[in-house]
Amino acid sequence: MIKDYDVIIIGGGPAGLTAALYLARNNVKVAFVEYYAPGGKLIEQSTIENYPGFSNVSGIDLATSMYNQAIQNGTKMIFGKVKELDLKKPEKIVTLENGDIYSCKYILIATGMKNLVPGQVENIEKFRGKGVSYCVVCDGALFKNEVCGVIGGGNSAFEEGFYLSKIAKEVHIFVRDEIIAEQKIQDEVQNQKNIFVYKNATVQKLNGTNSLESADVNIAGKIKNFKIKGLFPYIGFKPATSFIKDIEILDAKGFIKVNEDYETTISNVFAIGDVVSKKIRQITTATNDGTIAAKTINQRIS
Structure with missing residues (x-):
């Protein structure tokens, strides 16, 4: 059975949760898909000292606040990992690795980045989870x-x-x-x-x-x-876009190309946060992206 939403957000980091908040407050039926934990890379940061309003806050605390606010306003969370997207038709289809299928009119890709693995280190994968950790x-x-x-x-x-x-x-x-x-x-x-x-x-x-x-x-x-x-x-990151088959929306490094409204070249498909092709990636820029994309969608829906 296909479950239907107005908007599905792929990723539950600062960008995705901000967009979810703005959409839910406009009574839009919205859900975000997350396979790790709400907050994205935030929960891996011990201390944040440059987020306005907080001189010192843990990543987990900030992520929890963002998540709770989005949920309290009506956002739904879907736990799972995206296997593939069908973006070309007006009705977008999201298929998860567990076989669940969702449809929506708008998609926001907010998958962020994942850690680079130092490939030159012999036995690095052998000891993953046995001494080697990225968090x-x-x-x-x-x-x-x-x-x-x-x-x-x-x-x-x-x-x-x-x-x-x-x-x-x-x-x-x-x-x-x-x-x-x-x-x-x-x-x-x-x-x-x-x-x-x-x-x-x-x-x-x-x-x-x-x-x-x-x-x-x-x-x-x-x-x-x-x-x-x-x-x-902690040697850097790469965009988490391996599940995207529509390569025309990606730049040479795998980041997603968007316009000033954070929409891709595919109608009603948006990308926000660190996964976007841009110069600066901060928590504040991620929340900015989510706000703009959500406001754009709200205007179209209304």
Whole structure:
């Protein structure tokens, strides 16, 4: 049996939840599809200090507030993962991997981005879930009083490394190129006595029997073995658009091309948030996208 909505949003991050809120408040029958947890990447951020109105808020708390507000106003949540979309006809069809099928007049794609896997690291997939994790907030507690590593030189690597330092015995941050984290975050890391930062450092191989036990790291041409139990790569992201077959709406990097209303070249198909082809990706820009797209749809429906 096909379940019908006015609007279906693919993804439940800040962009999707903002759009859902604006649509639901206009009495639009709207649902969002999420296979992970409402909030998207928000729930993986230990602390957020640059969202207006909150000098310091956890990602989980902000995500929970956004989710609750959307639900309280009438949004429905569909738990599942999208297998394919049929976008060409006026009635759009969303098929989930579990076989459930939904129809709608408007679709908003808000799937965001997913973590890049450091492919040059030998055995990285072997130890996924056995010491290798992409979420300190989710799995950091598993490494209480252990020695851990973080890969990356940006805000995410340094923020999560700092958060991890409150749990782990030691945190070693391996930066391949230049440190690009904001200076405030760098200062916090530098002042934390159990964090050690290595520049020109490339993790080459992970070792262990049943779980991660150590990592071989090339530091300025010399190999050093680090006894670590946990490793958290934060080397960047790629758009979560592998399920989209209508490649004409994608740019060369896989992001979705939109106009000023966040509509794609396919009528009544919108994209919002980090999955959009644009220069700046922040929580505030995601909520902006969701607001504009929802207001556009509200105008068409009314």
